[in-house]
Amino acid sequence: MPKLWTDTVADHRRAVRDAVLDATAALVAEQGLASVAMTQVADRAGIGRATLYKYFPDLESVLAAWHERQVAGHLAQLTAARDRAGTALDRLAAVLHAYAWLSRGHDGSQLAAALHRGAHADAARRRLHDFVRELVAEAARDGRVRTDVPPDELADYVTAALSAAGAAEDAAVARLVAVTLDGLRAAR
Amino acid sequence: MPKLWTDTVADHRRAVRDAVLDATAALVAEQGLASVAMTQVADRAGIGRATLYKYFPDLESVLAAWHERQVAGHLAQLTAARDRAGTALDRLAAVLHAYAWLSRGHDGSQLAAALHRGAHADAARRRLHDFVRELVAEAARDGRVRTDVPPDELADYVTAALSAAGAAEDAAVARLVAVTLDGLRAAR
Structure with a gap:
């Protein structure tokens, strides 16, 4: 007890x-x-x-509450990564690393599917998206992230691309982050 | 009738x-x-x-067969995009465009979730992944795609990143493809 x-x-x-x-x-x-x-x-x-x-x-509301607690914990970790010293690009890179590691275990399982339905999951996605978008916009103002694509779309790209970390091997996560970040930076 | x-x-x-x-x-x-x-x-x-x-x-087997037919049609469209004239990078770009457009409508709905479970869906994912990996490897041999990340991981990155097309507006699809492709190309 x-x-x-x-x-x-x-x-x-x-x-x-x-x-x-x-x-x-x-x-x-x-x-x-x-x-x-x-x-x-x-x-x-x-x-x-x-x-x-x-x-x-009911059990559904327990699971929703558990997921909300997880999301709050993840946002706290991302905020800690963001608030390190460095340029906007350094902080964006730190957040992408943290995000990629947090994405591991999000494997499209039955549990994940159940948790990701419903209003609380939509709100969580929105908060994560807005968090990334703000950082992207900040780095774009610094001239370190491309400005030919709106920050909103770049945030969608980031969260989609980093979802590949879910099934990746440990050693591949840093490479995925590097590739994703290069997509954000390049402006040809 | x-x-x-x-x-x-x-x-x-x-x-x-x-x-x-x-x-x-x-x-x-x-x-x-x-x-x-x-x-x-x-x-x-x-x-x-x-x-x-x-x-x-049963209905489940009808849906599986329908999904297999859809996947076969999509692979045929990707193959047509690949087999256009041009460099390996041109053909990769054409396939990514086609892939992004085909991803639209894959919206995480109940139907999509039902279809994407099971062995036939795993096989379909594997075929799409292998298709993209081969193109990426070819463009890497041409020196047009980064070689610091294995083609296998780059293919995972591509399919994950382009899944953002599912919820994107029409005008955003070409930008998403450009950003994704820049991630493949850059080697800093």
Whole structure:
């Protein structure tokens, strides 16, 4: 049973929520999406079934919340990569590396397909897209990224191209980032 | 009722098959994947239900056959683009344009997700990948494509990057191809 007794009600609720999301992620990894039941999630999280239903009405909403937490974590990592010192192009390159590594494991599985449906996934895609677009636009203003293609389209190109990292070998990820970045830079 | 009486048994079988696939594609487009039934397919194709079942055991196999026919058509279009006159780079560019246009409509819909599961879809992906890889390798031997990244990885990059055409506006497709091609060419 995890330590759930923390100082405030808000902390307590967050700890329960996190325990539920961790338990669900572990169960899905172990046995696949289709066979996970709310009862198992409650057991694994160390809470009662009735308590679980006070937090989440069904498994779908648990998975959506888990995915939102993942996306928030990924955005935090991308923000950390962006906020390093360097030129706009350095920071763009750092973000593309981080993004490529985060893309690994996004393998078109049944779980990924289930998570990527729906409104929360659309919002997540939009946030990631806007994040990349801003960096691209900044590097373009510095004259380090091509200006013959709108930043919006370049951001679409980046996120599409880097999705190839999902199935790539470790050594290939840096090469994929280099190729993708060369597409952004060249203006012939 | 379509004209199904042709010269040979093989021609006849092919005509029935094509009528079934056309009927299925039309029904899916009209009413979505979930509600299409074999009886409707038979009606629309102008054949009896018993005849339909001699060709296909279930709707899933009809859809797989339809997707295989689509892939074969796409490969034929890519081959036509490849076989134009010009340098290896010209032909690569022509194929990337054709590929980008063919990617439009691959929108992550339920139908696409259903079609892209399973062994026949894996085989189709492999064929498209090998097709692009060969062209990339040829242009690399000509010194027109970078050689610091293996053709296999460059082919993965190309197919991933061009998937952004799926949601792009018409005017953006040529720009996406240009950006993707610049990623292939640059060797800094």
